[in-house]
Amino acid sequence: MIELVHTSAAGSVALGAAYRLLEDVFRGDFGAEDWEHSLGGMHAFAWEGATLVGHGSVVQRRLVHNGRALRCGYVEGVGVHPDHRRRGYGGEVMAALESVIRAGYDLGALGTTDEGEPFYRSRGWLTWAGPLAALTPDGIRDTPDEQGAVYVFPGVMPLDLSAPLICDWRDGDVW
Template structure:
């Protein structure tokens, strides 16, 4: 079962379960800054009975593209417990998040690993091929190390995937 809830309505039990799930799935590579990036938007919780088996969230960010500041639904904290993979939980979590993106944002975006890439590609997400950057407190800083890892879900705004894309600033991983 998928439960869709805003951070403010999710409650400490669900949020705590999500944080523990992300720590487990990412094997120590998920920290406080990553969790902070997952908060403040809508969460999709995948439950099997009382056990949280999957999670993802979508938060608002601004992306600069072709001279426009676009409202972006940025996907964070997507994970499914190893013992529950290949049962559709990841797709169900993404379907819930994508419904939020399609109704509230100009586009969706996310940063992925090689492991996550097949899920997103199969769902219509497209790899960004143009240069990437972040709008930092010191100005625009290119982020070439993220090349190939940023995917977008086009919405109503036309996108040139080979043009520059700049994200807003945040602590930790900017993409």
């Protein structure tokens, strides 16, 4: 069962379970800063009975594209417990998040790993081909290390995937 709920209504039990799940999924490469990025928006919780087996969230960010600040539904904290993979939970979590993006944002975006790329591509997410940058406290800074790992989910705004894309600032990984 997929439960779609805002951070403010999720409750400490569900949020704690999601944090522990993502720690397991990312095996030591997920911490408090990453969790912070997942909060403040809509969460898709995948439950198998009383056990949380999958999670993802979408939070609002601003991305600058062709001189316009776009309202972006940014996907964070997506993972399915290793013992429950290949059962459709990831697709159900993403379907719920994509419905939020379609209903409330100009576009969706996310940063992915090599392992996640085929999954997102199969769902219609597109690799951003243009230069990437972040609007930092010190001005706009290129983020070339993220090239090929940032994907977008087109919405109502036409996108030039070869144009520069600039994300708003946040602590930790900006993309």
